[in-house]
Amino acid sequence: MLPEISTLARLEQLDAQTHQLQLRLTELPKILTAEKKTVEAKKKAVEDLQAKLAANEKERRQLEGDIQLRQVKLKKLKSQLEQAASEAQVTAFEHEIKFNEGEISKSEDRELELMEEAEALEPKLKTDQAALVAAQRAGLEHFKAAEQEHKAGVAQIAKNAESAKALLAALDPRFVELYERLRRKYKTGPILCEAVEGNCGVCQMTLRLAFWQGVKAEPDKLWQCEECSRILIYNPSVMLA
Numbered sequence: 676m677l678p679e680i681s682t683l684a685r686l687e688q689l690d691a692q693t694h695q696l697q698l699r700l701t702e703l704p705k706i707l708t709a710e711k712k713t714v715e716a717k718k719k720a721v722e723d724l725q726a727k728l729a730a731n732e733k734e735r736r737q738l739e740g741d742i743q744l745r746q747v748k749l750k751k752l753k754s755q756l757e758q759a760a761s762e763a764q765v766t767a768f769e770h771e772i773k774f775n776e777g778e779i780s781k782s783e784d785r786e787l788e789l790m791e792e793a794e795a796l797e798p799k800l801k802t803d804q805a806a807l808v809a810a811q812r813a814g815l816e817h818f819k820a821a822e823q824e825h826k827a828g829v830a831q832i833a834k835n836a837e838s839a840k841a842l843l844a845a846l847d848p849r850f851v852e853l854y855e856r857l858r859r860k861y862k863t864g865p866i867l868c869e870a871v872e873g874n875c876g877v878c879q880m881t882l883r884l885a886f887w888q889g890v891k892a893e894p895d896k897l898w899q900c901e902e903c904s905r906i907l908i909y910n911p912s913v914m915l916a
């Protein structure tokens with residue numbers, strides 16, 4: 676194999692790594708934004724539960740106050756009933772006593788309902804709060820890790836660019852031109868590929884028999900796929916070196 680092709684293979688590795696890093700750097704903010712939204716949704720759920728429990732407690736306190744007032748009123752009505760002077764007064768007091776007892780009973784039923792609701796909500800709030808704290812903590816860690824990864828990625832991309840520059844500077848201009856032409860054509864994909872069993876390893880074009888025999892017979896020559904122009908390598912182990 677031509678030594679220049681080893682250099683092109685190294686350039687290709689650098690390009691591939693840079694491309695992967697660029698993709699990852701584009702993905703990172705999206706991942707963080709999605710995570711932030713999840714944390715915000717958890718926070719909103721906790722706040723909604725807290726608001727529900729607060730409203731529940733407020734209503735219960737109001738009901739307790741109402742019950743107490745009605746009980747005081749009942750006590751008074753009962754003593755008024757004992758002193759009632761006429762049948763009409765008795766009927767009126769009894770009616771009012773019944774009404775207040777009914778209201779107390781309604782309030783007590785509602786209180787019970789609210790207590791049951793609170794009992795169901797409280798453990799859920801605790802679970803949701805714990806999940807929120809964990810999600811916030813994880814989010815912060817992920818944010819810090821992403822910052823590090825971004826920094827390292829940017830540095831690696833710069834390093835790759837420097838390495839590529841050095842490799843290209845030392846490369847025969849004919850190969851530099853070839854590399855640049857192919858890189859323009861295939862911005863992110865491979866420009867070198869293995870010729871396997873008479874086929875181009877990337878575009879899958881079946882090589883002409885004479886051409887394929889030439890590739891095998893003279894692997895030290897520069898061979899380019901007649902279909903896609905990629906540089907063909909007969910012995911791919913060099914690519915992986």
Ligand SMILES: [Zn+2]
Pocket residue numbers: 875876877878879880900901902903904905
């Ligand atoms: Zn091809």
